[in-house]
Amino acid sequence: MSEAEITRAITFTVNGAVTDMHVEERFSLADMLRHCLALTGTHLGCEHGVCGACTVLVDGEAIRSCLMLAVQVDGSDVTTIEGLADEDGRLNRLQQAFSDHHGLQCGFCTPGILMTLSAFLADNPAPDEGHLREALSGNICRCTGYQGIVDAVMDVVAAPAAKAGQ
């Protein structure tokens, strides 16, 4: 094993499950999630921190998992797209709104966008459209032209929680 391949033991929570593992120090969080834990819903669109496809939540904050090392999540709470649906397995409000408003086409950017917006809406439950577009501008989507995404979020923001759940 070369020096580059030294591993380290880490413990963290991912989508509610406590996880212990040995991970190579050079692995990005994205590589670890995808290849060690088979959580392949986190996608890689650039691996240089610009496209946002790899966004996950670490302790509630949206971060780019291609830019963070796996060992940095030791002791943290990680949420990925696989952990976003409601507890009963149904799509959550935001996911459902994406389907209602054609907020996705190929779906490759979608997990990163959903995670980015989840963190954004937690901090800003009632954004206006300009603020939303600014928050979304760190995620690239080639397919949709963003309008379906914006419509989906504005619907979630406008709709009373009870109704939008289904």
Place this chain on the structure above:
Amino acid sequence: MHGKVFVGQSVKRLEDPDLLRGQGQFLDDLALPGMLQAAFVRSPFAHASFSHIDTATAAAAPGVVAVLTAADLPAEMREKRILLQVPNPAISYPVTQMPLASKEVCFVGEAVAMVIADSRHRAEDAAEQVIVDWQPLPAAAHCVDALKPNAPVVHSTMKDNLAGRFSLGFGDVDIAFNHADHVFSARYDTHRGTGLPMECRGVAAVYDVVGDGLRVWTSTQTPHNTQRGLVDMFDMAEDKVRVITPEVGGGFGPKNQVYPEEMMVPVAAKLLGRPVKWVEDRREHFMTTTQERDQVWDVSVAVAASGQILGIKGHLIHDAGAYLPWGIIMPYISASTLPGPYRLPAYRMDVSVAFTNMVATTPMRGAGRPQAVFVMERLVDLIAHELRLDPAEVRDRNFITAAEMPYSMGLTYRDGAPVIYDSGDYPEAQRRALAGAGYADFKARQATALAEGRYLGIGIGNYVEGTGLGPFEGATVRILSNGRVAIYTGATPAGQAHRTILAQICADQLGIDITAIDVVLGDTGVMPRGAGTFASRITVNAGSSVQIAAQQVRAKVLALAAAKFGVAESDLELADGLVKITGAQGDRISFAELAKMTSGMPGYVLPQGVMPDLEASGYFTPPQATYSNGSHVAVVEVDPETGMVTIDDYVVVHDCGNVINPKLVDGQVQGGVVHGIGNALLERMVYDDDANPLTTTFADYLMPTAEWAPNCRIIHMESPTPLNPLGVKGAGEGGTIPVPAAIVAAIENALQPFDVRFDSCPITPQMIVAKIHATAQ
């Protein structure tokens, strides 16, 4: 029930639930036991030769299983090139890539060796230790320069860089120019960008020793072409090569050819007897995935005093890059798209295709059309400017009218059929777009804004787009013994929701819900023939095939049930997966029971002449392309100090014939427009004078983000085509095509007080500021 329940409705996509949960299975999500990972060693030079590759250190590195160079390939592959997709006698040097270059590389990123290891990290570590004795050669970096005498040749075996030359046209341009009241000339250039699906390319393969078969997964728009390429490369029987597309994270054109990695990963899997996977990274994508849109047009237009166009002639130089995977169809599409919605009595375009030492250019969303539309619409705006006429009025005076449909242009399209516009109302499309944008009072708004120091401008972009090319895209519809319905087709989606659209068409024929349908796509194992997803052709081709096949299945279901119940077919109805006798209680049979009966149930004898299974296949073959059209109007504000352009309003009138699912068409248009905004304002693949790519990250190559994207106001017109049973035309690319034309016109209109002209795209803030300064001097 039999009628339009789903077709024409904005039903929700069948694709969404998995994708929204992160459960979509994309190429890189595929993990097979014992799978190895590959990395490629690529040329750092745009042009170089080499004679020796030292792989010893790399081969001994930890985890490395093999390092392959061209010399290690099986005999049948040596010096062999990938199949040319569209041969054409006008091509002077039909050269495609080899799986690995063997002695010369002709663009930055061309692969010369492949490292296979037990992890991607280790494969990349070892790839850095492969040593190549590069001998750099001079490179041709621009298509115009490449055609000059004494330009460096792109391939050392060639004597010049002319990849092909042809002319097309009709009428007598000499007469037109001799009789013109005015002749205006200009040079227009459009630039390379790239399609940039958010998912890069990727390939995985396993070789089955027992069956001597290859199974290949690839993130492509065209699995059948990949299969053809592999069959040709390996001299294998077709049925031994199965190509499967997983979910594809966007295509936009660049995933519509056969790439060297799609040859190398399978060969490595075969040689090593283990599954192998390679996933492109974004830097590789910017270097090695095909691009498009470098063209230079020198054109003249002959005009009557009224503004009526009498003729157009000119010369187009098209940049092919270093290889011709798609032959020369793109400049052909460009030249034949130029006349657009306008009546053009005489036309002649001479086309030269130039090799350059850059990655090959191939069709990308719009495929040669955005350039042609840019040139034509700029010419019309030039006429308006010179004759002091309103740009909309000049267009009105030249439109082909609805009464003239079908309208024969006098050209041959790339499908070999004459260009005959089948339906559409071009003047009405523009009228609605102008009304939508408030064109009538725009001048007043512009003047008010200008008084406040704000520069508003309006621009128009009209286009006609050949879509729905054949030869065919087949579909099989089968009722399964569990009562569900399966559709099998070669069509390969990359976000267009083919599953939903095809299920809508089928559901209406069989009287079932779309959720009772499973659509199996993009697998040569279930559909042995197919062409692929390009040229906005799937709803036209596969949609029509599904319609035909579903109608046949319906007829069979009715015939069998009628025989069973001893009633006339007209007494039966189909609903919710059941065949019922109309009005009667109780007498009914489910699709599941019928399917079981007809699939060989002991004791059931099929009526004479009836084949087993509730299954039918359709291979709709369109007689020619069907022509979609549209009219875009952009309203922009330009800041002359900073050169920043803001899009205030964007109106699209879009006519793609009958609409199967309005929400999905809106999505295609909105996404297409935003792609076009990139082409108009942001996206430029920059190369230096030695043909080194300089924009190889998303930080250097800018794509439109949510802040750039207007909320397009989309107005549908539906002029059904008589050319297919659904009356549909293609919708996937039209959104992109006229955007640079409309936006650049709007910028120019906003900057009228400075009297600047723009003849290229994209237009950056720096260019705007420089133009204003230059004109002021």
